[in-house]
Amino acid sequence: MLPRLRLYDPSRKPRGLKKLGRKFAQTADEIAHGWMRLPARGVFTVQLAGGGSGAFEIDAHQSAYLAFASRRMHGGYELAETLFLEAMLAKSSCFYDVGANWGYYTLCAATHPEFKGNIHAFDISDQMNTAISRMADTLGLTNVEVMGYGLSDHSGDIAISADRAAQLTKVIAESGHGAARGVTARIVRLDDVERPAPDLMKIDVEDHELAVFEGGREMLEQHRPVILFESRIEGGGGKAGAFLRAHGYHIYHLQQRRGTVPGVELLPIDSDGTRSGEHFNLVAVPAGDEARWFGQ
Numbered sequence: 001m002l003p004r005l006r007l008y009d010p011s012r013k014p015r016g017l018k019k020l021g022r023k024f025a026q027t028a029d030e031i032a033h034g035w036m037r038l039p040a041r042g043v044f045t046v047q048l049a050g051g052g053s054g055a056f057e058i059d060a061h062q063s064a065y066l067a068f069a070s071r072r073m074h075g076g077y078e079l080a081e082t083l084f085l086e087a088m089l090a091k092s093s094c095f096y097d098v099g100a101n102w103g104y105y106t107l108c109a110a111t112h113p114e115f116k117g118n119i120h121a122f123d124i125s126d127q128m129n130t131a132i133s134r135m136a137d138t139l140g141l142t143n144v145e146v147m148g149y150g151l152s153d154h155s156g157d158i159a160i161s162a163d164r165a166a167q168l169t170k171v172i173a174e175s176g177h178g179a180a181r182g183v184t185a186r187i188v189r190l191d192d193v194e195r196p197a198p199d200l201m202k203i204d205v206e207d208h209e210l211a212v213f214e215g216g217r218e219m220l221e222q223h224r225p226v227i228l229f230e231s232r233i234e235g236g237g238g239k240a241g242a243f244l245r246a247h248g249y250h251i252y253h254l255q256q257r258r259g260t261v262p263g264v265e266l267l268p269i270d271s272d273g274t275r276s277g278e279h280f281n282l283v284a285v286p287a288g289d290e291a292r293w294f295g296q
Helices: 002-006 016-035 065-074 079-089 104-110 126-139 209-214 217-223 238-246 290-294
Strands: 041-047 053-059 094-098 118-122 144-146 150-152 156-163 168-171 184-189 200-203 226-229 249-256 264-268 282-286
Touching: 002 016, 002 065, 041 065, 053 126, 065 104, 079 104, 079 200, 079 226, 079 249, 079 264, 094 104, 104 118, 104 126, 126 144, 150 209, 209 217, 209 238, 238 249, 238 282
Parallel strands: 094 118, 094 200, 118 144, 150 184, 200 226
Antiparallel strands: 041 053, 156 168, 156 184, 226 282, 249 264, 249 282
């Protein structure tokens, strides 16, 4: 009941009884499953790419699991990012989901009717890796491989910090609080990943994007994938954008196109940061490859 009350179309602001019901559901969820720690087992059903459907058991109070349902019901969850990746997946043969969390984009790729390639999911959270593995096994998603580690600029172990409420896990300084408690995760350089190189990547690693790129210099130069990544730094995509630009990429700001038909726009970002402000989702395209990816 609570998940159903919380679902809404993000493109339309909830009003009236819908808004009241959502606030009630959020409060009840925090009390029942946060404070009282009651279990919230649910069954999640998805349409599979080959036809038919599959179902698997989920932790129903976790808001991340509502994302895919919201996308299918309302089309609004991270609409610009989802529409962009869905369009690119149709032209892709290998997808890396870096910072996969519970696997929203992994599941989008695995259920994409025109994507026939392999999916490799990377995350530093054992909890998230277990969740994606269980999902893939239950649904029979044979093209999904959970790597079981994160990516960085070196291989080994690194200190992490986890936000239980938001199900976010991020890399922190070696001398940080998480390191003192012995909370660590395995990381690997992108260049050391012994799998086919991607032609499409999504990277959302909580401000650790630059380290991921620095650990993949050789792969980026040789295989030149299209990359959807986050940058919260003003002007030109910050250091991560500057690194990619130095390695032959053009950087674009991804935003939803206004109008009755859902769509996205890619707006060029100049190296001098002419388009300033916070760019949360950027797209890096190898110079000269625009026709391959965006041509009719």
